[in-house]
Amino acid sequence: MEFAFTQEQEMIRDTAASFLKDASTSAAIRSAMASDLGYSPDLWQRICTDMYWQALHIPEEYGGMGLGYVELVAVLEQMGRYLLCSPYLATVAMATNALLIAGTDDQKTEILPQLIEGKTATLAFNGGSNLWSADAVTASYKRDGDTAILNGQYRYVLDGHSADYLIIAAREEGSVGAEGISLFVCTADTDGIQRSLLPTMDQSRRQAAIELTDLRLPAESVMGDFGTAAKALSKILDLATIALAAEQAGGMQQILDITVDYTKSRNQFGRSIAGFQAIKHKAADMMLRNEVARSAVYYAACIADDALSAGPLADELAEAASIAKSYCSEAYFKNAGEALQMHGGVGFTWEYDVHLYFKRAKASEHFLGNSVYHRERVAGVLLD
Missing domain, CATH: 2.40.110.10 (Butyryl-CoA Dehydrogenase, subunit A, domain 2)
Structure with a gap:
């Protein structure tokens, strides 16, 4: 599959990156972490009213923008990159998908417009x-x-x-x-x-x-008929898994950027450590993992687009989701660990942001299944 962004998708991604670079700063993240909610209500309302991101892939008949999962993944990648503290993943990638897949017309008509206006789920x-x-x-x-x-x-x-x-x-x-x-x-x-x-x-x-x-x-x-939601739940979780993998891919990119900037500014033996061969090799390996992760995520996003429309075979979506999540989980944590090493002793101190990404990498590795779980799942799909 040859993948390239359309002009509209590039605009969505670049707009998200620009907005989050200013809105989800280190100070904003730490302030949200210390709050009771875990996010800023004001920032959430800006996302809902100004950016309209929670409406990205909701059909126009319910007040949404009617775009696809690739556009949603492009935004989620930037959210992971800037470590946005918000209920977006839960509301959009989990609850909204559940309503779109399993909800009745009445439930969609009643609840989706409320989510667009800023309610969370x-x-x-x-x-x-x-x-x-x-x-x-x-x-x-x-x-x-x-x-x-x-x-x-x-x-x-x-x-x-x-x-x-x-x-x-x-x-x-x-x-x-x-x-x-x-x-x-x-x-x-x-x-x-x-x-x-x-x-x-x-x-x-x-x-x-x-x-x-x-x-x-x-x-x-009840969403649908009693006792018949197992397949719908599986599809919802696969879509959420792809969304989480997109966040992981974004976090991998940012941790690389932060680390490269740090190595350029830190001097040892009279020169920048970025010039040391060992550092170059680590950075190159980190970039390679980033590129592979991004390819897996956007391939899975294309499969997810089909799943939300006509729908591919369930095994095809499950395979794509598990491949993306298994690779991104290991690669993100590996890159975060390398970043700590390249920062030296200051990497895990509170003043530097590296430890925030390290913790997010480990937490997201296990949420919705770690690499072992998803590799076993892929094997099961291939053997069936």
């Missing part, structure tokens, strides 16, 4: 395991007439402590594996939902635990 599905599929769903529901009663726990819920809407995956009591999985959408302040913030290594991205206790949801909260 997230997806809760993992009960606390290292699995990232329908097998990770442990919360259960039982039907009581026209309502469903949900009980259970979720962990690793991105921005779950502050989201306005929750999209919840639960399984019918007694079901196992991909059987009996349903998706529900509700407001986060519904009685029966308890949310708590989790301590995490990466302070630039918040995660929450959610507990459901006899949560009653009406039939109109």
